[in-house]
Amino acid sequence: MTEHDIVIVGGGPAGLSAAVAARKAGITDILILERDSFLGGILNQCIHNGFGLHTFKEELTGPEYAARYIEMVKEHNIPFLLNTMVLSISPRKEITMVNRENGLSVIKARAIILAMGCRERPRGALNIPGYRPAGIYSAGTAQRLVNMEGKKVGREVVILGSGDIGLIMARRMTLEGARVKVVAELMPYSGGLKRNIVQCLDDYAIPLKLSHTVVDIEGKERVTGVTLAKVDEDRKPIKGTETFVSCDTLLLSVGLVPENELSKGAGAAISPVTSGPVVDDRLETSREGIFACGNVLHVHDLVDYVSEEASMAGTSAANYVKAEGKKGSSFADIKAQGGVRYTVPQKLDIENMKDQVTVRFRVSDVYKDRYISVYYDGTRVFHKKKRVLAPGEMEQVVLKKESLKEYPDLKKIVVCTEVE
Structure with missing residues (x-):
């Protein structure tokens, strides 16, 4: 059985971005597994423009956006296997896969990044x-x-x-x-x-x-x-x-559904709302050393946000492999209430969080002239008016580490909408 530091399941925009970030964080032993015959995932069939405005500050088509990341992967000499179907992931981070060249084989990973995307209903x-x-x-x-x-x-x-x-x-x-x-x-x-x-x-x-x-x-x-x-x-x-x-x-x-049969098999806790894994602010699932990003975590509206999220997962996986960055013993739960359907992440490591953490969410209905609010254990700390909120548009709030200093025993963070 061969072993790798980081194995990424999925060679779409999430998997590619995660691989590049992990390589930049100092990990050289990375392997991408992709079931299709080429990298890029769903972007290869999205020939319309509108991609990349946040990431590259220019308007690209889907294949052009994918090509940028494929080029980065090749520049960093990150290996990948195409036409390779992952059949299962064990809680011990053993990956069973099959392809024509090697037949049925098993590899072990010190860290796994789930980036399988989503499927249509x-x-x-x-x-x-x-x-x-x-x-x-x-x-x-x-x-x-x-x-x-x-x-x-x-x-x-x-x-x-x-x-x-x-x-x-x-x-x-x-x-x-x-x-x-x-x-x-x-x-x-x-x-x-x-x-x-x-x-x-x-x-x-x-x-x-x-x-x-x-x-x-x-x-x-x-x-x-x-x-x-x-x-x-x-x-x-x-x-x-x-x-x-x-x-x-x-x-x-x-509708789209995160592709999470492998996540469940690995023992990761699944959110009943997103159908994706429950993750903390490092994007680590409930199974230690297994991370998730992109549409397998929750369905995004912009690929730029997928890349941003996946980059964080890649960096987090790299830090895990290098045993850098402590993990706290107590977490604050991030709860969605009052018109907010879900949040990602769902947990926050207050002791070891970054200077700021982006919490993304969707609302459950169309709201006009409504406030987005954040509460720390019942105390409102953020209150911003939005002219229109709609389920089709992903929203976000930023939690700053500095703002948590006054709440050393924080147990619950609530993200909600309010009329006033």
């Missing part, structure tokens, strides 16, 4: 009645077929779900010559960034129907149309509101 999770005809794709699958394989997936399109991938594919399909008839969204608000609603729907006069869902799919061999219906406050279809829309393609953009 399939049709089976939606319980939509109807046959299973051709022409039904997840938005990400359609994106890969169009952008990487040069296929045309349809001519008349309905999109269910207004997450960022669904919005971007509405524009992409239009540019490919298809007619996108409608984007339907179950919730009373869009799950995507405001800029994507404007640039991908409004600019192309594509209607967005909020509080609507698909209740039936017509067609046996190929989709011939779908039935949309309005939903009530409990998200149940309202009888009498059904409308039929003819189409030959249905794209599903109904």
Whole structure:
């Protein structure tokens, strides 16, 4: 059994950034494992621009952004294995993997960084009645077929779900010559960034129907149309509101789920809200020496934040391997309340935290003229007004070590929204 200082599972933007950060922190024995035939992950099929504004201070396409990090990995001579599927990770940090060259093999790591990304929810999770005809794709699958394989997936399109991938594919399909008839969204608000609603729907006069869902799919061999219906406050279809829309393609953009089977197998505690591991301010999971970052931890809206977070995970893993940086015996829990769905991280090592820690979170509904507040054991220490808060936009607050000096026995930090 071979052993490495740090093994990174996933060669997408998170894994690449973590590898570069760990190398810069002084670790030379690093190995990246990637199941695809090339590095870069999902960015390779995201040919639209809008990436890199925070990280590189310029607007890049997905492949261009990935290429920057792939070049860094090669410059630092960080080894990687492609077409390598990780089957399991044991609590003892033993990784079972398989590829054509070595067959089934096991390697051991002193530290592991989980960077497997996320996956799309399939049709089976939606319980939509109807046959299973051709022409039904997840938005990400359609994106890969169009952008990487040069296929045309349809001519008349309905999109269910207004997450960022669904919005971007509405524009992409239009540019490919298809007619996108409608984007339907179950919730009373869009799950995507405001800029994507404007640039991908409004600019192309594509209607967005909020509080609507698909209740039936017509067609046996190929989709011939779908039935949309309005939903009530409990998200149940309202009888009498059904409308039929003819189409030959249905794209599903109904949410992303962190790819966490390996995390669970390693014994990491999983958040019921994010479906990703519970982590502290070092991004270390409940399993010592195993770190997590990127969309496997929680679904991000900007890849720049993925890279920033992954860089921290890489540095933290390097410090763990070098046995640098003490770990405190007591942690303060970071709790989400009052309209905040979750926070990452969920724990804070007060004794050994950095000068400042960024806590990222999402709200559970659309709020206007609302305050973001932070409480230390019931005492409010941060209070800032936001004109609009929406689930599609990730928010953040910064906790400064200096502000914690007056709370040496701090047990609970609450991040919430308030009316006043």
